Amino acid sequence: MSLSVSPVYLGREKPDSGEQAERLSTSGVPDAPETGTNRDHLITEAFSVFYGANEAVRKVSMTIRAGHVTAIIGPSGCGKSTFLRAINRMNDLIPSCYTKGRMVFDECDIYSPQIDVVYLRKRIGMVFQKPNPFPKTIFDNVAYGPRLHGIKNRGQLVELVEKCLRQAILWDEVKDRLDENALGLSGGQQQRLCLARALAVNPEILLMDEPTSALDPRATTHIEDLIATLKGDYTILIVTHNMQQAARVSDHTAFFYEGDLIEMGDTKDLFTNPVEQKTEEYITGRFG
Amino acid sequence: MRRSTRKLLDRSFTAYGFFSIGLMAAALLIILVPVFARGIGAFIFTETVENRRLNLEKFNRGNPEKIMREIERSQEFRRPIYERIARFEEEIRHMDPQARREYRRALTDLKRALSHLLGPVPGEPTPVLWRLQYGQTRWDRAKIKLHEVLFIQEWDYSDPDRMGVKVYRRRSEEFAGTSLYDLFDDLEKNVRDILQPRLTIYWRFLFDRSFDAHFFGGIWPEILGTFYLALGAMVFAIPLGIIAAIYLTEYARQDLFTSLLRSSISTLAGVPSIVFGLFGLAFFINTIGVSQSKSVLAGSLTLALLILPTVIRASEEAIRAVPQTYKEAALSLGAGKWFTVMTVLLPAALPGILTGIVISMGRAVGETAPIIFTAAVSVGRPLKLWQTFSQPTPALPWNIYNLSTEHEAVDEIRHVQYGMVLTLVSLVLVLNLAAIILRARVSRKLKG
Numbered sequence: 001m002s003l004s005v006s007p008v009y010l011g012r013e014k015p016d017s018g019e020q021a022e023r024l025s026t027s028g029v030p031d032a033p034e035t036g037t038n039r040d041h042l043i044t045e046a047f048s049v050f051y052g053a054n055e056a057v058r059k060v061s062m063t064i065r066a067g068h069v070t071a072i073i074g075p076s077g078c079g080k081s082t083f084l085r086a087i088n089r090m091n092d093l094i095p096s097c098y099t100k101g102r103m104v105f106d107e108c109d110i111y112s113p114q115i116d117v118v119y120l121r122k123r124i125g126m127v128f129q130k131p132n133p134f135p136k137t138i139f140d141n142v143a144y145g146p147r148l149h150g151i152k153n154r155g156q157l158v159e160l161v162e163k164c165l166r167q168a169i170l171w172d173e174v175k176d177r178l179d180e181n182a183l184g185l186s187g188g189q190q191q192r193l194c195l196a197r198a199l200a201v202n203p204e205i206l207l208m209d210e211p212t213s214a215l216d217p218r219a220t221t222h223i224e225d226l227i228a229t230l231k232g233d234y235t236i237l238i239v240t241h242n243m244q245q246a247a248r249v250s251d252h253t254a255f256f257y258e259g260d261l262i263e264m265g266d267t268k269d270l271f272t273n274p275v276e277q278k279t280e281e282y283i284t285g286r287f288g
Numbered sequence: 289m290r291r292s293t294r295k296l297l298d299r300s301f302t303a304y305g306f307f308s309i310g311l312m313a314a315a316l317l318i319i320l321v322p323v324f325a326r327g328i329g330a331f332i333f334t335e336t337v338e339n340r341r342l343n344l345e346k347f348n349r350g351n352p353e354k355i356m357r358e359i360e361r362s363q364e365f366r367r368p369i370y371e372r373i374a375r376f377e378e379e380i381r382h383m384d385p386q387a388r389r390e391y392r393r394a395l396t397d398l399k400r401a402l403s404h405l406l407g408p409v410p411g412e413p414t415p416v417l418w419r420l421q422y423g424q425t426r427w428d429r430a431k432i433k434l435h436e437v438l439f440i441q442e443w444d445y446s447d448p449d450r451m452g453v454k455v456y457r458r459r460s461e462e463f464a465g466t467s468l469y470d471l472f473d474d475l476e477k478n479v480r481d482i483l484q485p486r487l488t489i490y491w492r493f494l495f496d497r498s499f500d501a502h503f504f505g506g507i508w509p510e511i512l513g514t515f516y517l518a519l520g521a522m523v524f525a526i527p528l529g530i531i532a533a534i535y536l537t538e539y540a541r542q543d544l545f546t547s548l549l550r551s552s553i554s555t556l557a558g559v560p561s562i563v564f565g566l567f568g569l570a571f572f573i574n575t576i577g578v579s580q581s582k583s584v585l586a587g588s589l590t591l592a593l594l595i596l597p598t599v600i601r602a603s604e605e606a607i608r609a610v611p612q613t614y615k616e617a618a619l620s621l622g623a624g625k626w627f628t629v630m631t632v633l634l635p636a637a638l639p640g641i642l643t644g645i646v647i648s649m650g651r652a653v654g655e656t657a658p659i660i661f662t663a664a665v666s667v668g669r670p671l672k673l674w675q676t677f678s679q680p681t682p683a684l685p686w687n688i689y690n691l692s693t694e695h696e697a698v699d700e701i702r703h704v705q706y707g708m709v710l711t712l713v714s715l716v717l718v719l720n721l722a723a724i725i726l727r728a729r730v731s732r733k734l735k736g
Contacts, residue, residue, distance in 0.1 A: 090616060095542065122622030132613035135636055135734040144631070145621040181734075194617070201621055 041066035041205060041235045042087065047101035049079070049086050051094065056082045058259040059101065064205075064252075069227060069236040071250035071267065073243060075287065078256040080239045081129075084207050087237065088124040089117050105205075122149060125203030129210040131190035133182035133197070138174050141182045141193055145201035160200060168196035169226055188219025195226065199234075206230065208238040212245065224249050243283055247271050255279045320713070327710020329428075330493050330703045336483035337362045338407060339425035342504065346418070358484055363410070365482045369475060370409055373399065376468045394462040398437070401459075405433040406482065418500035419700075425504070426703065427485035434479055438472055493707055501667055502691060502704045509670045510708060513584065513681030514653055514715070516671065517663060520588025521595060521652040526645060528592070529599030533641075534629055536600070537607045557597035562657040564594045569661035584676035587663020587683075594658050595648035602644020606637035639731040646723030650716045656685040666690045684712040 042064035049057040057079040064070050072080040082091065089110065091097045103110045110120060122145075133141050142161040143151075151157055161178070165171040170192040174185070182193055191211060198206060208227075212220040227236060227249045240246050246253050247267060254264040255278070263276045274280045281287060337358050343349040373395070380391045399409075407423035408415060415421055424430035440459050443452035460472040475482075496506030540546045568590030572578050578586050610633050618628040634641075656664075664686035671681050691705040692698060698705075 088620060090620060093616070093619070118622050118624050121620055126616075126620035128613060128616060128620075130613060132611070132617045134614060134617065134632055144618070144623075148621060148623050148627055148631075183734075197617070197621065 039066045040064070041105070042237075043102075043104045045102040045104070047083075047086070047099065047103050049082050049091065049097065049099050051082075052096040056259055057086065057256075060256075060261040062254060062261055062264055064235060064237060066204075066235050067232045068251040069231050069238065069249055070252045070254065071246035072237065072239045072254045072256060073241075073246050073282075074256035075282065076241075077258075079259040080256045081209055083256065084209055084237060084239050085126075087205070087207055088121045088126055090126065092117065122201050123203055124205045124207060125198035125201060126207040126209065127191070127194050127198055127211045130214050131187055131194055133185070133190050133193050135181065135183055137179050138182050138185070138193060139178040142196050142200050144197060149201060161196075164196040164200040165193075167199050167230070168192045169222065169229075170196055186219070188215050188222055191215060191219065191223060192226065195223070199230075203234065205235045205237065208236065210239050210241060213241060220245070243271075255282060257282070323706075323709055323713050326703075326706040327708075327713075330707025330710070331491060332487070332489050333703065334427035334485045335488040335490075336423070336425055336427055336430055336485055338423040338483065339488070342418075342422050342425055346499070346504075362482050362484060365478045366406060366410075369402070369471060372468060372471055376463075376466065379467065391463075391466075394459075397440075398459065398462075401433070401437040405430060405437055419503045424483070427483065428703075429700070430479075430483055430485070434476070438476060494711065497670055498667060498704075501696065502687075502701050503697075507684070507687070507704070507708055507711065509668050510682045510684045510687050511711065511715075512670045513664075513668070513683040514685070514712075516584045516673075516676050516681060517587050517591055517659060517683055518649055518652045520584060520676070521591035522645070522649060524589060524592035525596050525599050525648065525652075529596050529644075530603050530634075530641065532596075532600045533603030533607055534633075536604055538625060538629055538633070553597045553600055557601065560657070561594055561655055562660075564590055565658040565661045568593070568658060573662065579678050582661070582663050582665065582680035583678050584663055584671065584681050585678075587659045587681075588676075590658045590662045591652045591655060594655060595652050598648040598651065599644055602647070603637070603641045606640025606644065607633055609640060610636040636734060639727045639734070642730060643723055643727050646719055646726070650719045653715055653719065654685050654712065656689055659683055659686055664690075666694070684708055684715070688712065 040063045043062075045061050046059045047057065047061070048055055048059050060083060072084065074080045085091050086099060087103065087105075087110070091099075099111055105120075105124070108115065134144065136144075139161055142164050143157050146157060146160055151160070162171060162175075165174065170189060173189060174193075182190065185193060191214075195211075212223050215223065224245065227238065230236060231251075238246075238250065250267045252264065253267045253270045255262045255270065255274075255276075257278050263270060263274060263279045265275075270279065271283055274283060337355075340350055340355045341359055344352055344355045376391075377395065380388050380395075383391065403409065403420075403423075405423055408420065424433050438459055439456040440462070442455050442457055444455045445452045447453075458472070460469055463469050463471075490506075493506040494511065495508045497509050498505040498507065536546065536550065540549075568586060572586040572589050573581065573583075578589065614632045614636055615628055618632045623631070663680055664683050665680040666682065666687065668680065668682045671679050688705060688708045691701060691708065695701060
């Protein structure tokens with residue numbers, strides 16, 4: 001795929017709310033020109049992220065396949081989270097942070113000035129390391145995104161909230177207390193709620209930044225099962241400390257070390273037969 | 289460090305803590321107990337028949353027949369006094385000029401003192417001032433006035449090494465050997481029948497306007513004025529303060545200019561309030577002329593300026609204290625800055641912002657200096673809402689000051705002053721209580 005940049009899909013041509021509401025309600029129809037799991041969804045080319053003078057991610061070139069789960073592993077401070085957060089431009093919050101190189105999403109450069117960041121983030125959702133539901137009701141948490149993007153009809157919202165909570169396998173646990181504060185849920189439930197909330201805006205890519213590191217093993221299993229069910233419908237990038245988790249849930253794995261992308265490949269290959277010395281040392285637990 | 293030393297340190301620290309907290313509690317009690325004890329005297333006191341007469345004649349309050357009976361009874365005991373004085377006046381006509389002059393002077397003094405206690409002599413023309421139309425309406429004041437009738441206050445300078453000493457001499461001595469000599473004992477004996485003291489509750493103190501420069505009536509104009517001023521200050525300061533706080537935390541670039549701005553705001557919070565008062569006069573009234581002269585509007589604007597730094601700082605800190613993760617969550621869902629602020633940051637920061645607002649409201653209610661030049665007058669009627677744009681108003685803090693220093697008869701209206709203090713302190717306490725409850729409710733709602 002060529003890297004010609006056209007800001008057509010990510011530009012300001014945001015459809016009006018009615019049209020958008022319709023699109024949000026009919027699931028599985030992304031804005032992308034083509035669907036299917038065999039295209040390249042996200043491509044980076046010599047992509048670097050700087051915090052001031054410190055280069056946290058160094059000239060990373062990689063390709064993320066649509067509909068696949070890609071795990072990013074590496075020791076602490078290797079830049080994997082920074083890289084992930086650069087994809088939906090959450091790093092914009094940090095004043096000293098800037099990038100070099102290209103990151104192309106559906107043929108548009110994410111860092112091109114024409115990009116509407118808000119619209120980009122709607123298409124690239126994110127689940128964070130610590131469950132961070134809003135201090136609102138469970139319903140309002142899931143409905144936050146759809147409301148933001150213009151769905152006002154109560155019936156439509158109810159339907160969508162139920163659909164997303166079911167997708168996140170949380171519906172049965174919370175259906176009787178949708179009006180209770182989300183902070184009353186357990187950690188694992190909160191994380192699934194955050195997932196449901198992210199799904200409610202119908203993103204194409206889901207970024208997960210160590211989504212299970214704050215959870216107990218049972219809740220972790222829940223989330224991992226969820227990732228398996230979401231695969232195919234969504235392109236998923238997951239940053240994890242846990243190599244077993246990466247091996248369990250992902251199709252591809254990328255190994256980062258000190259800001260460099262050392263190796264990337266099919267998960268099975270990478271874990272059984274790593275090319276690079278560093279990778280082998282890391283997955284065999286010699287450092288990290 | 290040895291274990292015993294550590295223990296000793298911990299213990300002494302705890303002791304210090306208890307000591308300072310105890311000291312604060314004691315100080316609070318020492319301040320509040322007299323405030324309540326004295327202030328309550330404006331509401332619950334022993335009234336005299338004069339008070340009942342005043343209430344009947346001026347406000348049409350009370351049972352007319354009963355009060356008329358009481359007045360009648362009072363008159364029965366007063367009549368002999370006035371008759372004896374009239375007889376004595378007749379007597380001194382026949383004395384030699386020297387004695388006549390002295391007795392006449394003594395008699396004039398006596399009559400003045402008596403009229404302070406009992407009011408004007410029946411049959412004389414009614415004076416204009418209310419305070420001259422009636423005798424003492426409060427029994428505590430009446431006892432003081434009775435003392436002034438019975439005793440003459442003099443200064444004893446006989447010892448050249450000491451300052452003058454106040455001494456009291458029986459007034460009856462002035463009339464020794466005359467028919468008036470017994471009058472004083474009779475008066476002392478009969479004063480309860482004349483004034484008929486009785487405990488009363490004057491809850492209308494809060495809702496009456498004042499009459500004859502606070503000699504009579506209540507403090508409703510002051511309460512209402514305070515309310516208008518605080519409300520006006522809130523109307524101006526809250527939106528400005530919160531918007532400024534949002535700007536400073538979310539929109540402003542965190543550079544030298546912003547930090548300069550921030551420290552300027554902190555400095556502004558420490559500027560003496562009298563400076564704000566003078567600024568309000570110079571700017572709001574003299575320069576841009578929001579009103580011809582003092583007005584509630586000008587006072588509110590000045591108070592708003594005074595509390596703005598507090599509101600900004602409190603809101604800023606509250607917004608800053610909202611976990612970054614909430615903001616990230618909202619942004620990751622595609623919310624813009626504005627939407628994030630409105631739906632996530634402000635609701636989560638609300639308890640902190642509310643606390644700041646109520647604290648500054650307490651300040652606005654109690655501030656005196658900023659309204660001296662911009663809004664406050666010593667007496668006035670309760671204002672209508674639309675009058676606040678052009679009219680000055682009395683207000684509790686300023687009138688407490690006024691009644692205790694500038695009033696023409698400070699000693700005579702202490703009870704009103706104490707009543708005002710009690711009202712103001714209660715108002716501030718209630719506001720703070722409301723803040724605590726509000727904060728607890730909102731944060732409980734947030735925590736789920």
